[in-house]
Amino acid sequence: xxxxxxxxxxxxxxxxxxxVFCSCKNHFGDEPNTNVCPVCMGLPGSLPALNEEAIKKSYxxxxxxxxxxxxxxxxxxxxxxxxxLPKNYQISQFEKPLGTDGYIDIEFNGKKKRVRIHExxxxxxxxxxxxxxxxxxxxxxxxGTPLLEIVTEPDLELAEEAEVxxxxxxxxxxxxxxxxxxxxxxxxxxxxxxxINPAGQGLGNKVEVKNLNSSRFxxxxxxxxxxxxxxxxxxxxxxxxxxxxxxxNRDQTEIMRTKENANDYxxxxxxxxxxxxxxxxxxxxxxxxxxxxxxxxxxRYRNDYGLNELQADxxxxxxxxxxxxxxxxxxxxxxxxxxxxLSSDVQKELNRHGMVLEHSPLSxxxxxxxxxLLTQGRIHGKIAKQVLQVIFEExxxxxxxxxxxxxxxxxxxxxxxxxxxxxxxxxPKAVQEIQAGDSKPVKFLIGKVMQASSGRAEPKKVQxxxxxxxxxxxxxxxxxxxxxxxxxRGDGFIEPGDMLDxxxxxxxxxxxxxxxxxxxxxxxxxxxxxxxxxxxxxxVHRIFKLxxxxxxxxxxxxxxxxxxxxxxxxxxFFGSSNTPILLTAAVNPLEEDSSGVDHLKNGIMELEAAGRxxxxxxxxxxxxxxxxxxxxxxxxxxxxKFRNFEDGEQLFSTWNQNILKKxxxxxxxxxxxxxxxxxxxxxxxxxxxxxxxVALVKIYPGMQSSLIKALIDQGVNCLVLELYDSGTANxxxxxxxxxxxxxxxxxxxxxxxxxxxxxxxxxxADYVTSHQLWKEGARAMGPDSSESAFARVIAExxxxxxxKDDKL
Numbered sequence: 143x144x145x146x147x148x149x150x151x152x153x154x155x156x157x158x159x160x161x162v163f164c165s166c167k168n169h170f171g172d173e174p175n176t177n178v179c180p181v182c183m184g185l186p187g188s189l190p191a192l193n194e195e196a197i198k199k200s201y202x203x204x205x206x207x208x209x210x211x212x213x214x215x216x217x218x219x220x221x222x223x224x225x226x227l228p229k230n231y232q233i234s235q236f237e238k239p240l241g242t243d244g245y246i247d248i249e250f251n252g253k254k255k256r257v258r259i260h261e262x263x264x265x266x267x268x269x270x271x272x273x274x275x276x277x278x279x280x281x282x283x284x285x286g287t288p289l290l291e292i293v294t295e296p297d298l299e300l301a302e303e304a305e306v307x308x309x310x311x312x313x314x315x316x317x318x319x320x321x322x323x324x325x326x327x328x329x330x331x332x333x334x335x336x337x338i339n340p341a342g343q344g345l346g347n348k349v350e351v352k353n354l355n356s357s358r359f360x361x362x363x364x365x366x367x368x369x370x371x372x373x374x375x376x377x378x379x380x381x382x383x384x385x386x387x388x389x390x391n392r393d394q395t396e397i398m399r400t401k402e403n404a405n406d407y408x409x410x411x412x413x414x415x416x417x418x419x420x421x422x423x424x425x426x427x428x429x430x431x432x433x434x435x436x437x438x439x440x441x442r443y444r445n446d447y448g449l450n451e452l453q454a455d456x457x458x459x460x461x462x463x464x465x466x467x468x469x470x471x472x473x474x475x476x477x478x479x480x481x482x483x484l485s486s487d488v489q490k491e492l493n494r495h496g497m498v499l500e501h502s503p504l505s506x507x508x509x510x511x512x513x514x515l516l517t518q519g520r521i522h523g524k525i526a527k528q529v530l531q532v533i534f535e536e537x538x539x540x541x542x543x544x545x546x547x548x549x550x551x552x553x554x555x556x557x558x559x560x561x562x563x564x565x566x567x568x569x570p571k572a573v574q575e576i577q578a579g580d581s582k583p584v585k586f587l588i589g590k591v592m593q594a595s596s597g598r599a600e601p602k603k604v605q606x607x608x609x610x611x612x613x614x615x616x617x618x619x620x621x622x623x624x625x626x627x628x629x630x631r632g633d634g635f636i637e638p639g640d641m642l643d644x645x646x647x648x649x650x651x652x653x654x655x656x657x658x659x660x661x662x663x664x665x666x667x668x669x670x671x672x673x674x675x676x677x678x679x680x681x682v683h684r685i686f687k688l689x690x691x692x693x694x695x696x697x698x699x700x701x702x703x704x705x706x707x708x709x710x711x712x713x714x715f716f717g718s719s720n721t722p723i724l725l726t727a728a729v730n731p732l733e734e735d736s737s738g739v740d741h742l743k744n745g746i747m748e749l750e751a752a753g754r755x756x757x758x759x760x761x762x763x764x765x766x767x768x769x770x771x772x773x774x775x776x777x778x779x780x781x782x783k784f785r786n787f788e789d790g791e792q793l794f795s796t797w798n799q800n801i802l803k804k805x806x807x808x809x810x811x812x813x814x815x816x817x818x819x820x821x822x823x824x825x826x827x828x829x830x831x832x833x834x835x836v837a838l839v840k841i842y843p844g845m846q847s848s849l850i851k852a853l854i855d856q857g858v859n860c861l862v863l864e865l866y867d868s869g870t871a872n873x874x875x876x877x878x879x880x881x882x883x884x885x886x887x888x889x890x891x892x893x894x895x896x897x898x899x900x901x902x903x904x905x906x907a908d909y910v911t912s913h914q915l916w917k918e919g920a921r922a923m924g925p926d927s928s929e930s931a932f933a934r935v936i937a938e939x940x941x942x943x944x945x946k947d948d949k950l
Contacts, residue, residue, distance in 0.1 A: 144375065145341040146368050147348075148298035149260075150360075151333040152311055154290045154321045155267065156199050162266050162288035163190030163233060163415075170327050174281040182266075182286030184229030189414050192217075196288035197240070197264060197418060199320040202431040203290055204241025204262040206314055211428075214419045215240040215263075217412040225280060226269035234265035234291075236409045238417070246294075246314075247437055250306045252922050253906060257307060258295040265289050270328070284328070290320075296335065296345065300917055301364035308332055308357040313436040317461045320431075325356050332360055337381065338371045347383040351395055354388055363388040366395055439464055447477035456485050462500045469506035475513050478718070483513065486945075487527055491534045503537040504530075512540040519553045519600045520544070551600045558591075558599050559607055565590045566611060576612050582661065584608070584616055585691070605692030615694045617749060618661045622681060622708075623668040624701025626728040636731060638667045670701025670708075670727075675829035678708070679822065682715055682829075686819045689721050695753040697746060698725045702772070705794075706782040709770050710933035713779035715940075717766035722752035725770045725779070745771040770794065780930040798925040801903050820944075832939045836860040838932045840899065841871045847883035854887055860935050861887065862895045863920070864928045869896050869904040873914045884918040894920040895935055897928040 161168050164181035180188035216238040219231040244259035267287040272279040312323040323330045332354045339346035351363045386395040440454040457467050516526045532543045544550045572583035591604050609615050621627050628639040705727050726745045768779035781797040837858045865871045873881040898904045904922045906912040923931040
């Protein structure tokens with residue numbers, strides 16, 4: 143087993159008005175060779191002068207990277223010959239750089255790492271060579287541009303880690319305002335040093351890959367180099383210390399020259415520049431440039447506002463977006479509603495108009511105003527999207543837009559009540575049927591009210607006022623197969639039954655509120671182990687429609703065998719809904735189980751109470767509107783595990799309940815925010831596609847890679863691996879190892895999600911096998927059970943497909 147060591151040399155062009163040692167303009171994109179002078183061209187008799195802004199910004203970066211700031215730094219001449227260096231030397235720093243011994247924290251695949259910064263030093267950039275056919279053209283505009291070089295220690299192991307570090311450093315310099323970090327324009331470039339050796343033997347001969355101008359090229363070049371060097375060593379060869387270039391057309395590195403060392407550059411002090419010495423005033427100015435950095439902001443947003451990892455990453459990617467986000471919150475916006483709009487509809491409008499948020503007509507005030515209109519019920523979600531489009535097209539305020547277009551909903555209770563009274567007078571028969579216990583005419587009356595208001599009446603208020611006028615509330619009962627609605631045959635076997643008839647079991651004995659009506663819907667006649675993608679699609683689609691209609695609560699009768707999967711799936715889909723959703727199950731058919739009937743009554747009373755007051759706290763992290771009630775006990779919808787206790791009573795338990803109290807487990811697919819869900823056939827096709835490419839595999843002693851590789855060859859690209867302990871498996875070189883499958887899957891872009899067969903936190907800690915899993919790109923699912931992780935992957939894939947098909 144080989145160990146890789148990666149260090150980076152990152153060059154950041156600083157945004158100053160003039161160059162670092164002369165007064166020439168520092169501006170990208172000007173006509174070639176127009177921003178040059180005797181100093182930057184190295185003509186005899188010219189003398190350099192240090193740009194104060196450049197040294198100040200350099201110290202600011204070193205300070206942000208936790209470096210020890212030098213009280214005195216010295217400039218030196220680095221001597222080498224190259225066409226883009228007119229002086230034949232570069233003014234740089236060597237013996238006394240401006241910052242040393244710092245660090246930067248990064249996170250990859252859920253694992254945090256501290257990467258040491260060896261030094262930061264300021265130097266001048268070289269010119270730019272443009273190759274055209276058999277000619278090479280030189281542009282010296284870039285010569286003398288202030289260039290900060292940041293050198294890391296070889297603390298990285300993976301090419302993906304290097305990519306993450308480059309991206310994080312880009313955010314830092316942009317947050318500080320010292321560079322635009324535009325790698326495409328050469329404002330930020332990297333050289334990567336990589337060496338591999340047998341594990342435990344330390345550094346080997348290093349190979350440098352030069353002039354990488356994107357984080358993607360950093361990753362791809364390092365992945366290639368690690369593979370190339372590993373192959374050489376496996377064949378008994380020796381790695382030659384050399385410098386290579388990345389050929390993006392061939393996706394490979396190519397030899398440039400044998401590697402020089404520091405002595406080859408013949409460093410000596412720059413005689414025309416005195417040492418730079420800091421003082422209190424200078425250090426105070428450096429401190430004034432410091433801001434809250436992206437990593438700190440991401441952590442704060444997750445802790446203070448309940449954002450999940452992806453949401454926090456999106457908001458904090460650009461400082462302006464993070465500032466905009468906070469301005470909106472200060473204006474009264476709800477953080478989760480806000481991030482949902484920013485990451486979806488706002489981003490779509492920006493993409494459509496080719497804009498960035500900073501230069502768009504959408505101000506924080508306008509977005510807050512629009513969200514307040516939505517929250518107040520003056521517009522609904524579909525109108526809000528139209529308002530957003532008009533803001534971008536016509537540069538107008540939301541209030542002006544809805545007034546000019548007469549888009550405001552009717553939210554006045556007295557006005558809606560007047561419409562409702564007229565409808566009830568026109569359809570007395572429907573009212574009589576409802577009061578007799580039939581809930582079906584309720585939907586008919588809602589439709590008539592909406593029709594009478596030209597679709598402008600606020601739907602949820604219509605539902606509330608109509609229920610109040612009729613003195614009824616409707617709970618929707620979905621019969622979703624399982625023994626609870628099944629029957630026992632004469633031979634003793636249980637088979638699927640007809641729709642669960644709630645009225646048959648709920649006598650009006652005063653326990654159930656008299657104003658409750660039940661809308662019963664048959665979702666399938668099957669046992670829960672017979673669940674198909676089509677069944678899940680139908681359930682998700684139906685729940686979405688009920689939520690949009692304004693259901694007071696949804697009860698789902700389910701079987702026990704696959705309840706943990708469906709409950710987790712609904713948690714990830716609908717956990718952020720305001721409508722309570724309760725799944726219930728029974729081991730035996732209700733017709734022969736009096737205790738089951740009692741539990742069902744209790745479940746309905748709990749659901750009805752949650753509709754009025756919300757679910758009680760279950761002492762686990764992450765609020766969710768979805769719960770499970772079985773045998774008189776209420777559980778969270780995620781991390782549900784079936785157990786058979788010694789007394790014979792079959793119950794569920796919550797896997798990792800103590801850990802869940804301390805970890806983020808919020809539902810993150812907010813599907814109920816959508817105004818419309820695509821047609822059922824489309825939703826079904828998505829579920830069928832996803833469940834063809836997602837698989838759950840339990841690792842066992844003696845498992846061979848060929849089994850997992852066969853799944854990958856059949857189109858599986860998301861694998862939930864149920865491992866041992868905190869995330870371990872056999873990753874040796876033996877035939878009974880999954881190492882080859884992981885490498886095979888990684889090369890094909892397969893995503894691995896890891897859970898455990900034992901209760902506990904999967905964090906890839908302590909064991910070398912865990913570390914190897916992480917190195918191959920596996921994602922630790924923390925406290926999630928295998929069922930919850932599997933459901934989460936399905937939900938994430940579903941959201942990604944909707945986004946891809948532009949359905950969101």
